[in-house]
Amino acid sequence: MTTTYLATRSLTKHFEVKTGLQTRGIVRAVDGIDLALHEGETLGLVGESGCGKTTLLRLLLNLLPPSEGTVSFKGCDLPALSKQELREYRRAVQPVFQNPFSSLDPRMRVDRIVSEPLRVNTSLGSIEVAARVAEVLRMVGLHASDAEKYPHEFSGGQRQRIAIARALASEPRVLILDEAVSSQDISIRAQILNLLKDLQARFGLSYLFVAHDLSTVRFMSDRISVMYLGKIVETGPTESVCRQPRHPYTQALFDACLPDDPEFPTKSSALQGEVPSPLDPPPGCRFHPRCPRALATCSQAEPLLKEIAPGHTVACALY
Amino acid sequence: MNAPMLQVRNLTVGLKRHGQVLRLVDGISFDVQAGETLGIVGESGSGKSTTALALMRLTPRSTWPHTSGQVLFDGHDILLMEEDRLRAMRGRDISMVLQDPMASLNPVFTVGKQIEEAFAVHNLCAKAERRSLAIEALRRVRIATPEQRVDDYPHQMSGGMKQRVVGAIALACQPRLLIADEPTTSLDVTIQAQYLDLLKDIQRESGMSMVFITHDFGVVARMCDRVCVLYAGQIVESAPVRTIFKNPAHWYTRALLDSVPQLHTKAERLISIAGTPPQADSRSRGCRFASRCTNAQARCLIEPPPLQEIAANHSALCWYPRESATS
Numbered sequence: 063m064t065t066t067y068l069a070t071r072s073l074t075k076h077f078e079v080k081t082g083l084q085t086r087g088i089v090r091a092v093d094g095i096d097l098a099l100h101e102g103e104t105l106g107l108v109g110e111s112g113c114g115k116t117t118l119l120r121l122l123l124n125l126l127p128p129s130e131g132t133v134s135f136k137g138c139d140l141p142a143l144s145k146q147e148l149r150e151y152r153r154a155v156q157p158v159f160q161n162p163f164s165s166l167d168p169r170m171r172v173d174r175i176v177s178e179p180l181r182v183n184t185s186l187g188s189i190e191v192a193a194r195v196a197e198v199l200r201m202v203g204l205h206a207s208d209a210e211k212y213p214h215e216f217s218g219g220q221r222q223r224i225a226i227a228r229a230l231a232s233e234p235r236v237l238i239l240d241e242a243v244s245s246q247d248i249s250i251r252a253q254i255l256n257l258l259k260d261l262q263a264r265f266g267l268s269y270l271f272v273a274h275d276l277s278t279v280r281f282m283s284d285r286i287s288v289m290y291l292g293k294i295v296e297t298g299p300t301e302s303v304c305r306q307p308r309h310p311y312t313q314a315l316f317d318a319c320l321p322d323d324p325e326f327p328t329k330s331s332a333l334q335g336e337v338p339s340p341l342d343p344p345p346g347c348r349f350h351p352r353c354p355r356a357l358a359t360c361s362q363a364e365p366l367l368k369e370i371a372p373g374h375t376v377a378c379a380l381y
Numbered sequence: 382m383n384a385p386m387l388q389v390r391n392l393t394v395g396l397k398r399h400g401q402v403l404r405l406v407d408g409i410s411f412d413v414q415a416g417e418t419l420g421i422v423g424e425s426g427s428g429k430s431t432t433a434l435a436l437m438r439l440t441p442r443s444t445w446p447h448t449s450g451q452v453l454f455d456g457h458d459i460l461l462m463e464e465d466r467l468r469a470m471r472g473r474d475i476s477m478v479l480q481d482p483m484a485s486l487n488p489v490f491t492v493g494k495q496i497e498e499a500f501a502v503h504n505l506c507a508k509a510e511r512r513s514l515a516i517e518a519l520r521r522v523r524i525a526t527p528e529q530r531v532d533d534y535p536h537q538m539s540g541g542m543k544q545r546v547v548g549a550i551a552l553a554c555q556p557r558l559l560i561a562d563e564p565t566t567s568l569d570v571t572i573q574a575q576y577l578d579l580l581k582d583i584q585r586e587s588g589m590s591m592v593f594i595t596h597d598f599g600v601v602a603r604m605c606d607r608v609c610v611l612y613a614g615q616i617v618e619s620a621p622v623r624t625i626f627k628n629p630a631h632w633y634t635r636a637l638l639d640s641v642p643q644l645h646t647k648a649e650r651l652i653s654i655a656g657t658p659p660q661a662d663s664r665s666r667g668c669r670f671a672s673r674c675t676n677a678q679a680r681c682l683i684e685p686p687p688l689q690e691i692a693a694n695h696s697a698l699c700w701y702p703r704e705s706a707t708s
Binding site for chain 2: 110111217218219220247248249250251252253255256259274275276277278280281300301304314315316317318319320321322323324325326333334336337
């Protein structure tokens with residue numbers, strides 16, 4: 063039986079939007095999300111800007127308290143964890159952010175950056191910490207001597223390696239990768255993606271891989287979840303989702319993807335308009351105003367996730 | 382066949398840094414025919430944005446003493462043109478769309494006013510007509526209810542809409558050449574697809590030429606007729622778009638294509654290029670890609686490679702181009 067490291071149960075985060083003292087409305091940034099991340103797997107999370115990806119990640123990292131629902135770590139809800147267990151959770155769940163120019167403190171040397179999770183979350187002595195820093199730097203393809211440099215001495219790709227080294231330092235089980243390669247050049251991106259795959263094979267890490275580029279998500283993930291306006295509309299095994307996307311939104315995302323090759327027929331973008339404001343989401347299915355296959359009922363009843371193939375769930379009235 | 386609309390000949394743009402002239406763009410040449418879309422692909426630091434700016438002589442003044450070559454638009458050299466004449470051309474004959482719409486728009490004016498500016502600068506119509514022309518320009522880029530949107534400020538619009546407004550400004554005077562520097566990089570995938578479709582449609586209606594600067598081969602495959610691949614300031618390969626994808630002659634082009642994950646086939650690993658692109662101040666004497674090339678020979682490290690004609694319209698800057706491309 064594989065361990066489920068991170069799971070959420072009807073996880074919800076609402077933000078009040080205020081002008082002065084008056085509440086103008088509620089943004090349902092994350093609205094009832096259930097997901098599970100198992101040992102050694104990569105779950106790809108896809109969605110356009112404003113769909114609540116970042117809020118979801120912040121909830122998973124315990125950087126924001128949920129409005130409703132819970133995040134659980136190895137089966138225990140986060141609020142119920144003791145101080146000691148919470149430390150264990152922070153050690154085991156580590157983030158890597160998109161931009162390595164803003165995620166590394168320019169005034170800290172690499173050894174301080176990389177050892178910070180060790181100093182905060184473990185009780186290792188300074189010699190052990192230094193040894194661990196050298197070890198993780200080598201793991202990500204840098205030199206142990208790079209520990210004495212500052213971030214500005216590295217290129218963008220190398221900085222992202224430092225960010226990955228920092229995440230690996232405390233021997234985590236889960237990495238939360240928020241657009242971790244989006245800002246990198248093509249040739250560097252391939253290096254980092256291969257590195258992440260190697261590290262996963264070596265240590266049995268679980269990844270939550272967030273990206274907007276479907277080709278990259280397909281390359282990395284075992285399962286894919288698609289998010290739209292605070293909800294997950296489709297989840298399934300990568301091959302199943304890519305070969306036969308069921309939700310009209312997922313289909314539209316694939317159609318909007320740029321071709322691998324100029325000889326592929328270009329599909330014109332079926333999807334018109336833009337993502338509505340989460341302040342005032344449409345009633346019923348949130349996708350219905352843009353959906354090319356919307357039924358009359360779509361504007362009334364909100365569809366629930368339904369399993370249509372093994373491990374493949376879709377929230378759409380068509381199924 | 383008519384002479385190309387834009388001819389770039391041996392364009393070099395340099396910058397003096399610590400007493401040393403760094404060549405950001407180093408002797409590149411290409412043509413753009415009327416109605417065609419040329420893609421310029423490269424990684425960051427390859428000189429693609431500098432090239433875009435140089436085409437309209439918008440490069441910083443500090444680079445001017447180290448700029449040479451020719452940028453011929455209809456046979457007139459933009460690099461030597463008087464300031465007045467150039468100003469009359471910018472935005473009217475040649476126009477530009479940049480990556481970040483927020484940085485291109487002024488937050489304190491309505492989008493209508495900013496579009497009207499294009500007509501005012503070029504003195505194209507009576508003052509009273511400008512507003513209706515601005516509404517027309519917004520309609521051309523498919524903004525719904527342009528009569529109302531014309532009075533919006535940029536912050537009232539979404540990212541995709543702002544980029545459309547930037548497009549409306551660039552296309553206001555119906556230019557014959559549009560230079561687009563990563564116009565969709567900051568947009569979401571579905572919005573990106575809409576925007577690219579829009580540019581294609583406008584091109585079909587007006588017959589304008591485009592120079593598309595991008596790092597994304599998907600954009601190239603979707604938009605371009607011909608492609609120049611830029612590496613460390615040089616064009617290392619130029620060919621029709623199908624040739625670039627099916628049968629590239631340069632090892633860099635091949636490696637770059639291999640390092641992109643494919644949407645339609647699942648790979649276990651990507652073939653990545655070792656190392657990083659060289660900085661402008663530490664390029665090798667020979668081929669600039671040699672240190673990362675899987676096929677580099679002794680000669681590649683010492684002697685600069687020649688530009689070899691592989692086929693008609695297909696050339697590569699390489700001593701030993703890929704065999705399959707030559708046969």
